[in-house]
Amino acid sequence: MGSMPWWPRLAGASVLAEPDGGLVWSERLARQALALLADAAANGLDPADYGTDALAQRLPEALAHAGEPAGARLATDLGAAMRRYLHELAFGRVDPRTVHQRFSVPPRAFDPAQALADALALGRLDTAVQAAVPPLPIYRQLQRVLLDLRALVGHAAWAHGLPPLPRPPGARAPKLETGGVWSGLPLLAQRLVLLGDLAPDAPVGDRLDGAVQSALQAFQARHGLTADGVLGAGTLAALEVPPDARVRQVALTMERLRWTPLLQGPRMIVVNIPEYVLRAYEVVDGRIEVRLSMRVIVGKALDHATPLFDERLRSIEFSPYWNVPASIARQETVPRLRRDPAHWARQGFEFVAGDGSVDTALTPAKLDAVLAGRLRIRQRPGPANALGDIKFVFPNRDNIYLHHTPSVGLFARERRDFSHGCIRVEDPVALARFVMAGMPGWDEARIRAQMAAGTSTHVALRDPLPVLIAYGTVLVKQGRPHFFADVYRHDARLQAALDARPRPYRLPSR
Numbered sequence: 001m002g003s004m005p006w007w008p009r010l011a012g013a014s015v016l017a018e019p020d021g022g023l024v025w026s027e028r029l030a031r032q033a034l035a036l037l038a039d040a041a042a043n044g045l046d047p048a049d050y051g052t053d054a055l056a057q058r059l060p061e062a063l064a065h066a067g068e069p070a071g072a073r074l075a076t077d078l079g080a081a082m083r084r085y086l087h088e089l090a091f092g093r094v095d096p097r098t099v100h101q102r103f104s105v106p107p108r109a110f111d112p113a114q115a116l117a118d119a120l121a122l123g124r125l126d127t128a129v130q131a132a133v134p135p136l137p138i139y140r141q142l143q144r145v146l147l148d149l150r151a152l153v154g155h156a157a158w159a160h161g162l163p164p165l166p167r168p169p170g171a172r173a174p175k176l177e178t179g180g181v182w183s184g185l186p187l188l189a190q191r192l193v194l195l196g197d198l199a200p201d202a203p204v205g206d207r208l209d210g211a212v213q214s215a216l217q218a219f220q221a222r223h224g225l226t227a228d229g230v231l232g233a234g235t236l237a238a239l240e241v242p243p244d245a246r247v248r249q250v251a252l253t254m255e256r257l258r259w260t261p262l263l264q265g266p267r268m269i270v271v272n273i274p275e276y277v278l279r280a281y282e283v284v285d286g287r288i289e290v291r292l293s294m295r296v297i298v299g300k301a302l303d304h305a306t307p308l309f310d311e312r313l314r315s316i317e318f319s320p321y322w323n324v325p326a327s328i329a330r331q332e333t334v335p336r337l338r339r340d341p342a343h344w345a346r347q348g349f350e351f352v353a354g355d356g357s358v359d360t361a362l363t364p365a366k367l368d369a370v371l372a373g374r375l376r377i378r379q380r381p382g383p384a385n386a387l388g389d390i391k392f393v394f395p396n397r398d399n400i401y402l403h404h405t406p407s408v409g410l411f412a413r414e415r416r417d418f419s420h421g422c423i424r425v426e427d428p429v430a431l432a433r434f435v436m437a438g439m440p441g442w443d444e445a446r447i448r449a450q451m452a453a454g455t456s457t458h459v460a461l462r463d464p465l466p467v468l469i470a471y472g473t474v475l476v477k478q479g480r481p482h483f484f485a486d487v488y489r490h491d492a493r494l495q496a497a498l499d500a501r502p503r504p505y506r507l508p509s510r
Contacts, residue, residue: 078205086128141476146247153243269466296424297411298423
């Protein structure tokens with residue numbers, strides 16, 4: 001918790017009581033409550049939303065007239081503010097559905113009113129706050145990141161922008177490469193020290209090299225950039241983001257954690273869209289232990305964004321068919337086949353009728369039938385199949401699934417939003433081993449053999465696994481904060497929803 005504010009104290013002990021046998025506040029507990037509300041920013045919340053300053057201003061008069069209406073009104077408003085705070089700590093400030101989330105958020109066994117009453121009886125209100133916050137290690141880590149960033153807000157190092165970059169001979173854009181001279185190096189080093197990437201006593205010369213360049217690479221790695229030690233436009237833009245903007249980014253991530261179902265079972269798969277990473281983990285003695293991590297390719301930000309939801313992974317299809325979605329067939333596949341009929345045989349396509357009959361002969365009339373909805377196109381198993389040689393199925397209304405891909409070179413890109421919405425996984429064998437753990441006979445050799453068989457085979461999982469498609473633009477890895485671009489603009493949408501919500505709990509001063 002951050003530093004607690006101080007308010008004038010009155011001699012003697014007073015008791016404030018809500019009418020009709022409601023909550024009873026001693027002066028000590030009232031001050032505890034005000035201190036906790038004033039520290040709401042430590043959880044990414046705004047103390048003004050709970051009328052904190054107004055309540056603090058009213059406290060002396062209420063204590064001086066504890067048995068009168070002023071005392072009862074203060075007790076009532078203080079209880080309402082604390083219940084609101086605990087509710088928003090536990091469940092968030094906006095309905096997730098207003099920002100296009102479709103998580104089936106499991107109900108939390110947390111009652112703000114009861115938690116407050118219990119904490120008052122115990123004489124320690126911080127126990128209610130501790131019970132309200134999400135029980136996730138990443139949340140506690142982000143609290144520490146938020147504290148560090150708040151200390152940098154308004155720092156002189158960000159008072160002025162970095163000077164323009166030089167343009168090396170023959171370069172298409174300004175950039176600073178190894179050994180380059182730039183007047184902004186001292187300011188760059190100052191920011192890297194404040195952000196924790198450069199040691200305070202590191203030598204800083206007049207060229208980009210040594211410790212400063214290594215620190216720049218560390219900064220790039222923490223911000224989803226190519227860690228090449230070259231200062232270009234993307235890295236410069238990340239360096240120019242002021243601490244108060246990063247504070248908001250962390251606060252938005254903490255808000256999402258309040259309604260993101262990360263602990264649905266003892267084993268789980270989570271895809272974090274902005275990071276382009278899948279993790280498979282187990283919960284052991286209440287701790288999350290990551291068993292597997294890999295890069296993924298997600299839906300294109302412009303027009304094929306992967307939706308956010310959670311479902312249960314129920315089966316695996318080895319050597320899968322790819323049923324070309326009608327929208328892709330209309331917009332891409334049929335036009336391509338009209339231009340290049342040989343693409344049909346190269347890709348192993350076939351027509352499928354409503355009765356399930358299959359036809360491999362390509363004709364213009366059949367393409368017309370696809371556009372009219374009388375036929376559909378699917379791709380047979382094989383080396384060209386868009387799904388690769390394995391598909392992980394978790395039924396959902398958007399027909400999204402995890403799968404391999406023949407286009408493995410795309411995993412080397414830093415930004416990996418290339419798909420039509422489904423999620424391509426870098427190491428499908430490792431994922432299959434995790435998913436099928438405990439299923440007799442399904443070792444790595446059999447998994448690989450089934451993937452190479454060329455015959456479509458479905459295998460139902462013995463224990464369906466929760467799969468969560470999540471969105472977090474800040475994570476803590478190896479004790480350091482990592483920031484990712486808001487690729488789908490979900491952070492911007494959430495911030496807009498927070499800014500637009502009514503503030504009924506901004507209490508009057510009298």
